[in-house]
Amino acid sequence: MKNILHIRLFVVMMLLVSGMASNSSQAIAKSQLTAPAAAAVLDQRSRVSPENQMMNERFKKLLPKLMAETNIDLWLVMAREYAEDPVFFSLVPQPVFAARRTTMLIYHLKDDGSVDALSVNTYPFGVPYKSVWSGGDLDEQWQALGALIKDLDPQRIGINSSRNWPVADGLTEGLHKRLLEVLPSDLEKRLVSAEELVVRWVETRIAEEQAVYPHVVQLARAVIAEGFSSKVITPGVTTTEDVAWFIRQRFHELDLQVWFMPYVNLQRAGIDCPSDNPFCATSGVIQPGDVLHTDVGICYLKLCTDTQEMGYVLKQGESDVPQDLKDALAIGNKWQDHLTSSFKTGLTGNQILAETQRKAKGEGIESSTYTHPIGFFGHAPGPTIGMWDNQDETPIRGDWPLYPNTAYAIEGNIRYELPMWNGQGVRIKLEQVAMFDGERVIYTAGRQTRFHVVGPKTAPQ
Incomplete structure (x- = not known):
């Protein structure tokens, strides 16, 4: 039975390559976000064939072109x-x-x-x-x-x-x-x-890799959803470190390589998030009313992910995330839109950063952008679009131009003053893997538009 599952997964990957499931990333993101991931992960032996097939295709389709261009x-x-x-x-x-x-x-x-x-x-x-x-x-x-x-x-x-x-x-x-x-x-x-050839080789994703990438990212997102749930978190007992280690252990059980230790933190009323704090993170015991954040990264089939998502812990009497926080997340999504709409072939990372900042400031959005290429490495070469500690121009890496068929971790945050917290700021910190096809940016497995909710679906009467 296990071998049959592996064969089916490989067939699905090949169907994706042929274009028969071109809209699959959005469907996966909506329908399978919390689905068990174990059956969808190939064992070590079964990974060899698809990895080598993609490598051989890169030699045939990509390397000759890049060597000629450089x-x-x-x-x-x-x-x-x-x-x-x-x-x-x-x-x-x-x-x-x-x-x-x-x-x-x-x-x-x-x-x-x-x-x-x-x-x-x-x-x-x-x-x-x-x-x-x-x-x-x-x-x-x-x-x-x-x-x-x-x-x-x-x-x-x-x-x-x-x-x-x-x-x-x-x-x-x-x-x-x-x-x-x-x-x-x-x-x-x-x-x-050979630096230009090397950077172009590492940053470019062929069609076969683009087809597989949504599956890889979805594995990471599914484990986040599992970690930010009542299955793992008991308010008043579970710590942020407990959740981080649950995520780490879950990836280990799935035989998925992490490329950095998962990070979990919280924000809450009474612990201010000032403008000069780009991360605004606190650790400790998770309580009702806390806003949660995690940052995780895995590598599978030679492709790496880097994902940040937000959660909320329901308070007694609540059955949904407060509207103020929904509004804050919507602003975070708007910042993402300003960033991804600024992607144009040939623009440098510094130019994309400046255009993103112009759009965000024009709408009064307090944002910080630190987006990077991703692929064979979590922090891959290519155009750097801001850094968390440098919101001005980044020399050399920020001067690299944007090429089609490249992948990015759309990473950054916005600060929003919550009325429910008497104007105290909250940081909405987001990161999702996306592909740039030369014309548009496409999230490989969707993006977060709703908080993960920890607590009963219906509050007790």
Whole structure:
């Protein structure tokens, strides 16, 4: 029965790719937000096939295009065990856990526009790599690499060395020196930084990944809904730390990797949220009337999520979230709309931030924007759109332009003065994964427009 479920999930993923479920993200968000997630998570063995299929499609559809656009004829990615290049695991077939000894990956853009994936490696990888050399002698391995590069005679050789982008700075000093030793001087002069290629490779999502992403995000959202419920929270007893560890444990039970410790905090009447506090967070025992917030992130099928949502704990006699808080959340959604409507291909992160701030201030919304790309990493490279501690221009990363088929954690908050709290401020802190298709921003698994409610659906009489 378990294998049948895995097969069905894989079939659904492939149907998504073909476009037969193009509106699925909104349907999932509405109908399955609190549905049990266990049956929808592939076991470790069953993840290998879809992960490798997506990787192979990236090699065929994406890499040739990016190498041509960035004018790189040959891309070298080299790594050693315990010192893997940040992009290494996006380039190797599963199940690979490490760069065995010294691993050399070479990508050659051919005259016909296709890319040959080559390896000079003690242990051959197999498809899609063609093994040029295999063996156990390190000096012979380096000589084989030098001979291969000389034979291919590329004009621009991209290496992962970058001052500004950590993800593109994976070539260690030791490997760099060995590379220079085996290259003739004329080829050494052709070495260039591959940072543009690396950033574009990491930030771009192909159609197959875009189809799978809603499912990955929904898994995270479902666990949040479970954590922000009476199943987990007993007012007056349960602490914010208890909820954070429940979420962490639940992801562990589902065999979903977290990339940071879940964070849960609260706000309540009597604990002010001043304008100069960008987060306004308190920990402790959860009480009726508290406003809850969580921040969680998982990675599954090589795609990462980053999600922040809000909850409310009903007070005695309440059967619904107070209207003042609903109004505050609506303002938060409006801020999101101002941000996502500012996305235009070619604009930089700094330009999008400035336009978002202009729109928000025009409506009197007190907001803070700190949105970042997401994908193979939770904090991925690409255009930074504000930072929590810098609401002005961000140098270099904020100057990166917006490209189509890229994913973002739409992250930030608004401050709203609640009449029910005698004008005390509350922070509505939101974050949802969304895709930019070149024309519009689409939330991969919906967004929060209603509070999670902790307490009985009908208050006692």
